[in-house]
Amino acid sequence: MIVKGGYLLDNFFKPKSIAVIGASHNKKKLGYLIYENLQKYGYEGKLYGVNIKGGPAHISRRVSRKKSGAQNMCGTTLYRTVGDIPGPVDLAVVVIPAPAVPQVIQECGEKGINSVIIISAGFSEVGAKGKALEGRLKMIAEKYGIRIIGPNCLGIIDTWSKMNASFAESMPDRMKISLFSQSGAICSAILDWANAREIGFSRFISLGNKIDVSEDEIMDFLAADEKTNIILAYLESINDGRAFMEKARKLSSRKPFIIVKAGKTKEGAKTISSHTGNIAGSDLVTDVALRQSGVIRAESLEDLFDMAKIFAFSPEMEGSKVAVVTNAGGLGVMLADAISESGLSLAKLSDKTQSVLKEHLPAEANVHNPVDVLGDGRADRYQLALDEVFQDDGVSAVIVTLTPQAMTEIDKTAKTIAKMKKYGKPIATCFLGGEIIDSGRAILEEKEVPFFEFPERAVKALDKLERYWAFRRKRADGGNNFTYKKANVSRSLQSAMCNGRKKLSEEEAFRVLKDCGIETANCEYGLGFEKLLKRAKAIGFPLVLKTAAPGILHKTEIGGVIIGIRDEGELQKAYFSIRDNVRKAGFAKDAERMDIYRMEEEGLEIFLGAKRDPNFGPMIVFGMGGVMVETLKDFSYRIGIISEKEAKKMIDEIKSAKLFHGFRGMPEAAIGKMAVSIVALSHLMHDFPEIKEVDINPLKVTDKKCVAVDGKIILDL
C-alpha cells in the first residue's frame, strides 16, 4: 500500500462506496454505461449516481455481451451534486464534459472524496486549452489532497471486488493477471481479445493522461498486491525514467512484468547524439532501461498476448533446453530452425529416453529431438513420447505440436498434453490448422496450457520465459568501490563552466579523463621549438605534430598537422613546414607553438562514450570505434553506474567481441583495462550531472594498454 500526499491507492480498487458523476439515463452516454457496468457485474458497495440535472434516473437494463446477472435499476435516484449524497464516498468516477470537471473535483474535495477517476476526454490530448484545464485540476487536487487517475481513460476494473468502473464492453474473468495501459482504446482491444481466449484479469487500469497517478505508483501497488502474479502494461511514454527503472527492477525480481512500449520518444531520439549522432535509435534508451531492469519487452500486442499466455500458465523454466514432440516432420524442422535462431537450444535426449522411445514407437519414428510420432500417431503415441520426454532431466521445457492428419485424435491429444502439467515443466503447444483443430485449442485453453497458432511464436514465448527466469536467478553484483581524483575533475569542470564554455578543450578533456582513471595518449601542448625537441624523446616516437595557433578550424586542410614523425630530423622538418603553412594561411599569431602527441599505431580502435538522457540519466556506450562508429553501429549500452563485472559483459556483448580474445593472431586485448575505463566513465557521469556527453574515439586497445587518443567532453550549461 503506497502513500503519497497521505492517501492510499487502495480506494481505487476496494472502495466501500462509489459516486458516478455524470450518470445518465441516456443509453448512448458513457455515464449510463459506467453506472450500469458497476451495477450489473455485481459491485457490492454503495453506489450513487450524480447528475447536475438530478431527478430519478431512467437507466434500464442493457444487454450484456458476456455476463448476465445484471440488475434492473429503473428508478435509481440521481443526486444533483456529490455534496447531496448522504453518506461518505470513497471513490468518484467522473464522466462529464471536460470544462465542467474542475468544478466537480472541487466539490469532491469539499465532500472529502480523496480518490477520483476522470473518464472524460478533452484535456492535454487536444492541445493548449485542455492542458490549461489539466493545470487547474492539479491545483485543486493538491489543495484537497485528491488522487486522480486519468483524465481521458477507460476506467478501472477490479475482478476481486467485482468492480467494473469503466465503459468497457465486458467484464473479464478473475485471474491473477493485472494490466495497466496508457491508451483506453488499446485497453478495449486487450479485454476483447482476452475474453475470447479464456484469459482473465485481476486489476485492469486505464491510466489515460496520467496527470497524477502514473506507472511508477501503480507498479509499487501491484508489486505488493497479493492478487497479482503477473503484470502487463501498454505504455507510450514513461514519466520518470529513473524512478521507473528502480521500481521496474524491484517488480521484475518478484513478478514477471511485461510491457509493450509504443512510440518513439523525442528524448530518445536525441540520445547519444554527440558527433556520432546516429548511434542511438530514438527508442534505444528505453530499450536498454527495460532490459537492464528485467522487464520483458513485447515487441507488439501480438507478442504481449503470447507473453501473457506463457507467463500466466507456466512454472519456472530451469534451463534453456527445449524438446519438441510432433506428428509432422515439417513442423519439427520449422521448430528446430526457430529454436536454434532463438536464445534456446534443442535438448539432447538421454540414451535412456531414446531407447525407451525406440522400443515403443514405430521403427520409422524419429526418437531424437524433435521427436516425430508420425502422421498416423494417435493420442496414445503422444502420451508415451511425452511421458518420456518430460521425465528427461536434460529437458527444461517441451513444445508439443500437431497437424490434423487422417488418423489424428485432436481432442484426446489435447487432453493428454494437459496431463503433462504434473511434471512441473513449461509446456507450449501449437496445433496447426483452422476449424478442425479449434476444439483441441479450446481444451488446451480451458486447461490452462499455453496455445500458439504458429510454431515460431511458441518458441519466442518460451525464449522470453527462459530469459526472465535467468534474470530472476542472477546474483546481484558485488559492491562498487571505485575511487578517482574527484576534486581535480570538479576543478577542471568548474574552470570551463566559469568561462561559459560548453566544450572542454582537448587538454582539459584529457586531464578530466586522466583524473578519473582513463589512460590518455602522451602529449604536450603549445610548445616552442626548443621545448619540443626536449620533450619529444620523453613522449616517444612516432609522433604527431599539430599547430597550436588559435582560431584554426581545419588544421589538416592548411597543412597544420603532420603524422608519423619517426626521429628528431623528421621532427625538425615537420616543425618548420607546419609553421610556414600556418603563416601562409594567415595565422601569424603563435604560429611557432605546437601540440605534440605520441602516435599510437598499434591496437584496435574502440569507441567509449556517454550521453545523458533527460529521463533515464547517463547511458554508457561501448563498441567498435574509428570510422566504423557510424557504419557498423556495433555497440552495447548500459544506464547508470556500471560494475566491473557488468562492464566486462558489455565488452563481450558486441558482435566484434571476438577481436578481444586473441582472434586470428591479434593479441589478447586488455579486457580488464577497458572494463576499468567503462567503470570510470560511468562514475564520472553519475557524479557530475553537468557533463552532458563524453566521446572517446578512438580508445586504442592492445594487449598491454588502453589509451584514449581523442577525447571530447560537452557540458550542459
Next chain:
Amino acid sequence: MIVKGGYLLDNFFKPKSIAVIGASHNKKKLGYLIYENLQKYGYEGKLYGVNIKGGPAHISRRVSRKKSGAQNMCGTTLYRTVGDIPGPVDLAVVVIPAPAVPQVIQECGEKGINSVIIISAGFSEVGAKGKALEGRLKMIAEKYGIRIIGPNCLGIIDTWSKMNASFAESMPDRMKISLFSQSGAICSAILDWANAREIGFSRFISLGNKIDVSEDEIMDFLAADEKTNIILAYLESINDGRAFMEKARKLSSRKPFIIVKAGKTKEGAKTISSHTGNIAGSDLVTDVALRQSGVIRAESLEDLFDMAKIFAFSPEMEGSKVAVVTNAGGLGVMLADAISESGLSLAKLSDKTQSVLKEHLPAEANVHNPVDVLGDGRADRYQLALDEVFQDDGVSAVIVTLTPQAMTEIDKTAKTIAKMKKYGKPIATCFLGGEIIDSGRAILEEKEVPFFEFPERAVKALDKLERYWAFRRKRADGGNNFTYKKANVSRSLQSAMCNGRKKLSEEEAFRVLKDCGIETANCEYGLGFEKLLKRAKAIGFPLVLKTAAPGILHKTEIGGVIIGIRDEGELQKAYFSIRDNVRKAGFAKDAERMDIYRMEEEGLEIFLGAKRDPNFGPMIVFGMGGVMVETLKDFSYRIGIISEKEAKKMIDEIKSAKLFHGFRGMPEAAIGKMAVSIVALSHLMHDFPEIKEVDINPLKVTDKKCVAVDGKIILDL
C-alpha cells in the same frame, strides 16, 4: 504444357478417367477416403476402384465437414487389377502398402497409364530399404514412360475439374491460388487454415518424396496455367538449384511466387567456408537465390498465410507510401513505428487532403498521417477520411485499423472499407480485438479485403507486396560483355591441376586474378640480393620482404618476414636479417631468395570471395575485409554472373557502404574498380567450374585503386 519423356503433366490435373488403386470399403483406410473424396466433391470423369481383393465395394457415404453434394456409392465394383478395367485410364492414384507398389506401377505401365500419384508412405523417408524400393519404381517408370507424383504425399486437388484426389479432410473453394508442398502434413494444415478464412485454391499439389515430378516442372506448369494467378509453396529441399533459379525468375516475373523454405540444407552449411568458414549461414545460399529470383520468401507459415491474403486480394502496388486511418491513437503510433522499420514509409498527405479532412473531421482529429478519426468515430467518419486518403496521389496503399470502442460501428465500417476497393490501391485492415470484432472480420474476408490480426503483420504483408511489384517493374540489366585473358587463366589452372595441387601458390593465384582483370599488389618472387635492390625501386617503397625458402610453414614466427621497409638502406638490413634468421631456423636451401611486395598502406580493407555451391553454382561475396571478416559479417551476396550495375548494388548493400562515399574525410572509394573486380570474379567462377573457391582478403581500396593484397584460389580436383 510441359513435356518430359513424351508425357504431359496435364493428365494429373484434367484426367478423363481415374483409377484408385487400393480403394477400400474400410472407412479407416486411406483408399476409402480418397475414392470417396473423388466421388463426393463432384469429379466428373470416369472413376474406377481397384483392390487386389476385388468384389463389390461397400463404400458408403461419409459425413462431409464442409461440402455436401456427395453421392451414395454403395455397390461400386472394385477391379482386382488395373488391367481388368475395361476403358482407358488417364491417372492412377496408388494407396497400397509400399512393398506392393512396384508391381502395381508395372501393371499401370502395361495398361498404358502414364500418370500416377503414389500416396503410399514407406519409401526413402524410412531409410535404406525404402530408398531401394524407390529405385525400383524409377526403373519401372522410365521403362514405361510413366510420370510419378509422390510417393509419401497427400495427393492432388484441382478445384476446376472438381477433382479431390487426396485424403484431405475437405475440399477448398475455387480461387486462382495454387499451392505445392513437399510435406503432406503441412498441406493438411494449410487447407484447414484456408477453409477457415475464405481462401480457396486452384491446383493443390502435395509433392512428397519427389522421385520424378519436382518443383521445377510444377513451376513451369503453373507459370503457364491460366487458372493460377498466385503460387504458394512449402519446400524442405530444392532438387536442382540452378534450374530452380531460372524457373523461379521466369515465374516471378509473371506471377507472385511465395515460398516457405524450411530446414537448413547441409550443402548450404558448407557454402563459403574457405578459411572464412562462418560467413555463410547454412541457409544463406538458398536465401540469396530466392531473393535474386524475385521469389517472395515467407519466414514462417504465419507469414505464408499473410502473404497469401495480401497477394490474392491486392492490385499492383505502385510505390511505397502508406497511409493509415485509425480510431485509436495508440494503434496509429504502433503502425507508424512498424512502417518506419519496414521498407515502406508513411505517406505525406497533400495539402488538399489535409484541408478537406480538417474541414470535415472534429477539431481534435489528427489529419496528418496516421489519420485519427478518434475513439467515437463511426463508419461515416471513416468513409470521409478514406475517400480523401485513397484519392491522394501521394498514397500507394492504405492500412485501415480500428479498436472496438463504445461508439464504434464495426460491421458498417467493414463494409465502408470494402467499398474503397474501387480506387484500385492495395488495402490492409486490422481490427484489434476478440469476439466483438469477428463479424467485421467476416465481412472483410467475404469481400476479399485482406484482414490481419495485428498491425505489424499488415505492414509486413504490404512491405512484401511492394517489394514484389518493384521487382516486377525493374528493368533487365544491359548486356554483359566482359572479356579477359581466359586462355592464360586456363593455362595457369591446367598447370596446377596437372601437378595435383588443390591450392594455387600465391604467385599463381595473383597471375590468375591479374589475367581476369583484378589488380594485384606489385610483387616479385624468389629474387636474390642483386635483383632485389634493382627491382625494389620499380615496385616502390614501402616494401614487405619475405623469405622464399621452400618448406617454411610459419614464415613470420622464424623472423622470415619484415614489413615497412622505407628505403634501400632498410632493405639491405632486412635482407641479411631474414637470411640469417632462416638459416638459423634450419632452412639453408634458398635462404638467400626472397619475395618482395609493395606494401599497400592506405585504403579500406575489403573482402571479395567466391564459393561454388553444389546446388546453386558460384556465389560471390563482397564485404568488409581484414580481421573484420569474421566478426562483422557485413556482406552482400549474388549467385551467377554479375553485371556491373548489379555489382554496384552489391557494394551499396553492405552496412558499411557509407565508407565508400567520401565519408568523414575518407576518400571517395573506387566504386567503379571494385565493381569491375566483382564482375571479373563472377565470370572467372562461371567459366572455370574447376575453381572451388576464391578468397581475396584484403582487397585494398582507395579513391584511386583497388588492389588484391592477398589472394587464395582452391581447385576442385
